Amino acid sequence: DTAVSQTPKYLVTQMGNDKSIKCEQNLGHDTMYWYKQDSKKFLKIMFSYNNKELIINETVPNRFSPKSPDKAHLNLHINSLELGDSAVYFCASSQEGFGTGLDEQFFGPGTRLTVL
Amino acid sequence: GESVGLHLPTLSVQEGDNSIINCAYSNSASDYFIWYKQESGKGPQFIIDIRSNMDKRQGQRVTVLLNKTVKHLSLQIAATQPGDSAVYFCAENNSGYSTLTFGKGTMLLVSP
Numbered sequence: 001d002t003a004v005s006q007t008p009k010y011l012v013t014q015m016g017n018d019k020s021i022k023c024e025q026n027l028g029h030d031t032m033y034w035y036k037q038d039s040k041k042f043l044k045i046m047f048s049y050n051n052k053e054l055i056i057n058e059t060v061p062n063r064f065s066p067k068s069p070d071k072a073h074l075n076l077h078i079n080s081l082e083l084g085d086s087a088v089y090f091c092a093s094s095q096e097g098f099g100t101g102l103d104e105q106f107f108g109p110g111t112r113l114t115v116l
Numbered sequence: 117g118e119s120v121g122l123h124l125p126t127l128s129v130q131e132g133d134n135s136i137i138n139c140a141y142s143n144s145a146s147d148y149f150i151w152y153k154q155e156s157g158k159g160p161q162f163i164i165d166i167r168s169n170m171d172k173r174q175g176q177r178v179t180v181l182l183n184k185t186v187k188h189l190s191l192q193i194a195a196t197q198p199g200d201s202a203v204y205f206c207a208e209n210n211s212g213y214s215t216l217t218f219g220k221g222t223m224l225l226v227s228p
Contacts, residue, residue, distance in 0.1 A: 004159075033215075041124055041203055043160070043218040056215050090159050104150065105216060107159030 003027050004108040006091050012114045013081055021076045021111045023091030031055070032074040033092040033105065034066060043090070049074050078113075086115045124203060126223045135193040137222045139206030144187060146208035150216065151180060151191045155202045163191070163204075193224075201226045 004025045013019055025032060034046040048056035052068040063079045078085060091108040129135050141149070147168040152160035166173045166180045166189075173180050179192040189206050203223050207216040 041154075041221045043205065043221075045215045045217075048215055058215075092159075104162045104165065107152075107161070109159050110157075 004091055004093055004106050006089075006108040006111050008111060009109065010112050010114075012116065014116055015081055015083060017081050018077070018079045019081060019113070020078070021089055021091075021113070023074050023076070023108055025072055025091075025093040025106070025108075027093055027095075027106060028072075029093040029095050029106075030071065031094045031096065032068065033094075034074065034076050035090040035092060035107075037088040037090060037110070039087070047074075047076075081113075081115045083115050086113055088112050124221050124223045126225060128225045128227065129196050131196060131198060131226055131228050133196050135191075135196045135200070135224060135226075137191045137193075137204050137224065139189040139191075139219045139222075141187050141189060141206065141208045141217075141219065143208060143210060143217070144184075145210045146217075148209040149180070149182060149189050150207045150209075151178075151189075152205045152207060152218075153200075153202045154205065154221075160205060196224070196226050198226045198228055200224060 007022045031050045033048050035043050036046055037043045045058055046060045047066045049068045051071055065077045068074045088110045090110045092105040094105045150165040151163040153163050154160045164175045164178050164180050166182050171182050177194045181190045193200055203221045205221045206219040209216050
């Protein structure tokens with residue numbers, strides 16, 4: 001069984017479009033994250049949610065809007081896509097996360113977004 | 117291919133050798149550290165972690181060493197196998213915050 005799953009795995013779209021990436025975890029974790037990995041493999045945190053509440057919002061353009069309908073899901077919606085948004089986006093989850101130290105984060109398989 | 121122009125630090129070893137991957141971390145307040153392995157086309161996968169009250173921790177074929185004085189972390193892989201070929205990331209956390217800060221990554225290439 002997949003612990004953290006993301007859909008789609010690949011997403012190719014035109015500049016200016018709006019797209020969403022979905023993430024689900026079946027681990028019963030309280031905290032979920034979105035990371036962006038650029039072409040140089042650098043991984044950077046974008047958002048962190050704890051029990052459906054936004055905890056961390058790094059310096060991400062407001063075109064990116066995470067939505068957490070329940071504890072097991074954290075979707076990423078991106079408006080007005082730009083060329084620089086092309087990257088691999090990873091969802092992750094952990095049991096703890098906020099203010100209690102950090103437990104292991106489990107990562108999804110990634111979504112490769114290509115903006116043309 | 118995916119690695120063209122990547123310019124990641126690369127460590128090339130022969131199968132059976134021991135590998136040592138190094139990482140310098142930035143925040144002296146960080147108290148939790150993790151090593152992740154990322155194979156091509158996959159998400160990062162947990163290898164081993166260590167808290168700042170320790171200076172060494174061993175797992176199966178892997179050992180993490182922490183030197184807080186110089187803010188240095190290393191991952192030692194014993195008897196490296198071709199399946200160990202991947203990009204390895206160190207990550208640090210300050211327990212007051214819920215995010216991990218990842219290092220730049222090192223590519224390990226293991227030849228048979």
